[in-house]
Amino acid sequence: MTQTALPLPCTSRSGLFRPALPLLLSLALAACTSVPLPPWPAPGGAAKAPLPAAPAPATIPVTVAPPVVVIQPVPARPSGVVTPAEAPYSAAVAARFPAPSLIYSTPGLQEGRSSFTSNAEIQNWLRDLVAAAAATPALKAALLPIGRSQSGETLDALVLTRAAGTEAAAIAASGRPTVLLIGQQHGDEPAGSEALLVIARELTQGLLRPMLDRINVIIVPRANPDGSADNRRVTTGGLDMNRDHLLLNTPEAQALARLTRDYRPTVVVDAHEYTVVGRFLQKFGAVQKYDALLQYATTANIPEFLTKASEEWYRRPLVAALKSQGLSNEWYYTTSTDLTDKKISMGGTQPDTGRNVNGLKNTVSLLIETRGVGIGRLHIQRRVHTHVTAISSVLASTAQRASELRQLQPYIEKEIAGQACKDEAVVEAGPTPTQQELLMLDPITGADKALRVEWNSALALRKIKTRVRPCGYWLSASSKTAVERLRLHGVQVLRVTEPGSMLGDLYRETARSAGERQDVRGTISDAGQIVKAEVALVRGVIDAPTGSYYVPLNQPLANLAIAALEPDTQNSYFANRLIDNLTGSARVMAEPSLKTEELP
Numbered sequence: 380m381t382q383t384a385l386p387l388p389c390t391s392r393s394g395l396f397r398p399a400l401p402l403l404l405s406l407a408l409a410a411c412t413s414v415p416l417p418p419w420p421a422p423g424g425a426a427k428a429p430l431p432a433a434p435a436p437a438t439i440p441v442t443v444a445p446p447v448v449v450i451q452p453v454p455a456r457p458s459g460v461v462t463p464a465e466a467p468y469s470a471a472v473a474a475r476f477p478a479p480s481l482i483y484s485t486p487g488l489q490e491g492r493s494s495f496t497s498n499a500e501i502q503n504w505l506r507d508l509v510a511a512a513a514a515t516p517a518l519k520a521a522l523l524p525i526g527r528s529q530s531g532e533t534l535d536a537l538v539l540t541r542a543a544g545t546e547a548a549a550i551a552a553s554g555r556p557t558v559l560l561i562g563q564q565h566g567d568e569p570a571g572s573e574a575l576l577v578i579a580r581e582l583t584q585g586l587l588r589p590m591l592d593r594i595n596v597i598i599v600p601r602a603n604p605d606g607s608a609d610n611r612r613v614t615t616g617g618l619d620m621n622r623d624h625l626l627l628n629t630p631e632a633q634a635l636a637r638l639t640r641d642y643r644p645t646v647v648v649d650a651h652e653y654t655v656v657g658r659f660l661q662k663f664g665a666v667q668k669y670d671a672l673l674q675y676a677t678t679a680n681i682p683e684f685l686t687k688a689s690e691e692w693y694r695r696p697l698v699a700a701l702k703s704q705g706l707s708n709e710w711y712y713t714t715s716t717d718l719t720d721k722k723i724s725m726g727g728t729q730p731d732t733g734r735n736v737n738g739l740k741n742t743v744s745l746l747i748e749t750r751g752v753g754i755g756r757l758h759i760q761r762r763v764h765t766h767v768t769a770i771s772s773v774l775a776s777t778a779q780r781a782s783e784l785r786q787l788q789p790y791i792e793k794e795i796a797g798q799a800c801k802d803e804a805v806v807e808a809g810p811t812p813t814q815q816e817l818l819m820l821d822p823i824t825g826a827d828k829a830l831r832v833e834w835n836s837a838l839a840l841r842k843i844k845t846r847v848r849p850c851g852y853w854l855s856a857s858s859k860t861a862v863e864r865l866r867l868h869g870v871q872v873l874r875v876t877e878p879g880s881m882l883g884d885l886y887r888e889t890a891r892s893a894g895e896r897q898d899v900r901g902t903i904s905d906a907g908q909i910v911k912a913e914v915a916l917v918r919g920v921i922d923a924p925t926g927s928y929y930v931p932l933n934q935p936l937a938n939l940a941i942a943a944l945e946p947d948t949q950n951s952y953f954a955n956r957l958i959d960n961l962t963g964s965a966r967v968m969a970e971p972s973l974k975t976e977e978l979p
């Protein structure tokens with residue numbers, strides 16, 4: 380139904396992203412016709428390796444729940460907890476979401492609790508798991524302190540592996556793909572965090588443990604502990620950390636970037652919840668229906684093979700796993716906070732979210748959202764069950780595809796590096812307007828309510844601005860902040876050690892205004908105004924003094940560098956004042972013969 384109405388990524392991209400060069404064409408065709416680079420099984424083909432004893436997710440939980448959901452009485456509450464009197468919809472709607480047949484147990488899911496697992500309880504939970512793992516032969520577990528939140532809370536990552544150790548080098552030496560699981564970047568979306576505590580326990584001492592024979596897993600159950608403590612979306616300083624993954628202005632996003640740089644995951648899962656009533660009820664007179672909304676990276680310059688792997692190896696099995704549990708799903712979508720705007724958009728196409736930036740880091744990057752924002756503890760067992768089911772599927776897919784994934788990343792990295800100085804770079808892309816059938820629920824009767832909506836599809840990316848791909852970027856010696864952020868991502872930056880000159884394109888400003896960053900919801904909770912410049916490219920000679928920088932594009936993270944360094948986009952380092960002025964960077968258009976050194 381709705382999902383087949385959308386073109387498959389392969390089809391849509393070959394239609395809209397017409398390759399400019401024969402090389403690109405052959406790669407695009409290879410991606411569409413299963414030419415084995417990397418070896419690519421036919422869709423639906425048998426797995427090359429048998430699955431480890433992956434449990435059906437329903438077998439994980441601990442005790443039996445009542446078969447029909449009842450809106451639980453909730454004691455005096457902290458902010459954000461919904462009581463029966465305030466339940467945003469009728470009992471008939473609630474009855475559409477029966478609890479799973481088994482219930483999950485974490486501190487925050489205990490009967491009678493009015494608050495979710497606290498930050499201290501998460502730390503204790505993780506420490507207990509590390510202690511338990513120490514008693515298990517050949518299982519290594521460690522709690523990595525990866526940073527501190529703006530209010531000083533410790534940010535922790537749990538590493539679980541059968542490698543020789545838990546440090547990054549040992550994980551790399553294991554040869555197994557690593558899955559990074561991230562919960563609760565938005566503080567008012569608790570189910571992902573509770574589910575990750577369940578997943579951590581089951582990997583360490585439960586039914587998911589056999590997975591670790593094939594994969595390494597890193598879990599950050601709560602990426603935004605301050606937002607969680609305040610039951611609000613944003614971080615303490617008011618910034619939305621899930622629009623900060625390119626800029627890295629928040630210590631929370633920096634912590635995840637450093638972790639990703641050092642541990643190089645193959646797959647990243649970002650667990651969220653979405654608004655159930657609120658503006659959807661106001662705009663459409665309906666309640667949101669889908670247990671899970673799903674999307675992978677959809678931003679400019681994502682390699683075709685990566686999209687194909689995300690779709691075929693991950694999303695499709697994930698959908699099947701959800702269905703097997705009686706859980707419904709759809710592509711991720713949202714709508715703006717402007718009540719007169721009834722358009723619905725898939726998750727954004729900007730390189731700002733974890734989903735898209737991790738895609739630019741060449742990982743399979745998956746967003747999983749459950750119906751949870753604004754309904755407090757309603758249906759919490761079902762929300763957690765949805766996340767546990769989905770995440771277990773991702774772990775199983777990774778274990779099953781481990782050998783293919785080992786080939787995929789080096790292949791993609793080589794492909795990207797090989798595009799430097801030639802081919803096209805998409806500087807900005809947007810979604811394609813279309814229409815879509817969605818099912819929502821009547822808020823009184825609970826019956827399905829079919830809607831045909833204006834729909835911005837992120838699967839069919841529309842090119843807005845393209846340029847010839849440079850060999851690299853030159854950055855002035857005063858670009859220290861930008862260089863620091865690029866290096867946090869793992870981008871290779873070289874320092875010029877002797878004055879030199881290069882052929883390049885300089886940016887000449889043709890217009891400027893101030894503005895705010897936007898996403899499909901509206902204005903982003905942000906640090907302030909951005910600089911919206913229009914530029915013309917002027918071919919010339921760049922004089923590169925000692926102490927200035929060169930960012931070569933013959934590297935795996937070239938597409939991330941493009942997103943950061945082409946100045947005339949809303950997420951660029953220039954627009955967001957990490958680079959002071961337009962003369963502080965330039966496109967290098969011929970392979971330079973510079974004397975440079977690696978930064979320490």
Ligand SMILES: [Zn+2]
Nearest residue numbers: 565568651652
């Ligand atoms: Zn969210």
